[in-house]
Amino acid sequence: MERTILQLLLIGILLANLSLAATVRRPRLDGRIVGGQETNIQDIPYQVSLQRGYHFCGGSLIAQGWVLTAAHCTEGSAILLSKVRIGSSRTADGGLVVGIKRVHRHPKYDAYTIDFDFSLLELEDYSALNVTQAFVGLPEQDADIADGTPVLVSGWGNTQSAQESTAVLRAVTVPKVSQRQCTEAYGSFGSITDRMICAGLPEGGKDACQGDSGGPLAADGILWGVVSWGYGCARPSYPGVYSRVASVRNWISSTSGI
Secondary structure, eight states, rough: OOOHHHHHHHHHHHHHHHHHHHHHOOOOOOOOOOOEOOOOOTTTEEEEEEEEESEEEEEEEEETTTEOGGGGGGGGGGGOOOEEEESSSSSSSSSSSEEEEEEEOOOTTTTTTTSOOEEEEOOOOOSSSSSOOOOOOOOTTTTOTTTTTTEEEEEEEEEETTTTSSSSSSEEEEEEOOOOHHHHHHHGGOOOOOEEEEEOOOOTTTTTOSSOOOOOEEEEEEEEEEEESSSSSSSTTTOOOEEGGGGGGHHHHHHOOO
């Protein structure tokens, strides 16, 4: 009897270890635009900066008063004390700073696997104020773009270069990577789910694939991804992983009316 109980305990421990191995915690990206170019907000007018005395995440204006960002950028109650800077190439000045009225985090967001990494920010009313803004388009539910399509990533993240300021918006163009290639690259970190899309160059280097968390991955005026996670920054064979906007288009519509 005692031996049977011991065997069951050992089996339980083994299964628990196997379960943990299957869900290895995702590596958090380090939020950089490496090898990109300084750009003007007029070229990416939907880009916004999330701030609480300093820039900490990016986001995309998808309509008047609505920003789509990453759920991991909105963890904790302090997010409601944060502000959103709209219409400026710089994080410290310019444009318009707006408060956040409500946070709609995707109900299936998993902080461990970083699946369903989406949050909608409902902003305080600023319709009476003069600000230059434009909205990024949204794809249809479950739509996709071809592998190899050039996509634009932008943000104010670290640049790994003292000559490249983090105070001014930067952007870099990289190709979309196939789901198969991305799954193979991140096999040891768990699966790449249907809510994820990948982009980057196989050789890595200066053509980095990551910008600030929550920032946009766009092509031809359509928002295909939200900067989510990845292994390091600009590493060979490790593309950036983005939350796939087309996978939650219906949730965006039902939550925001957009």
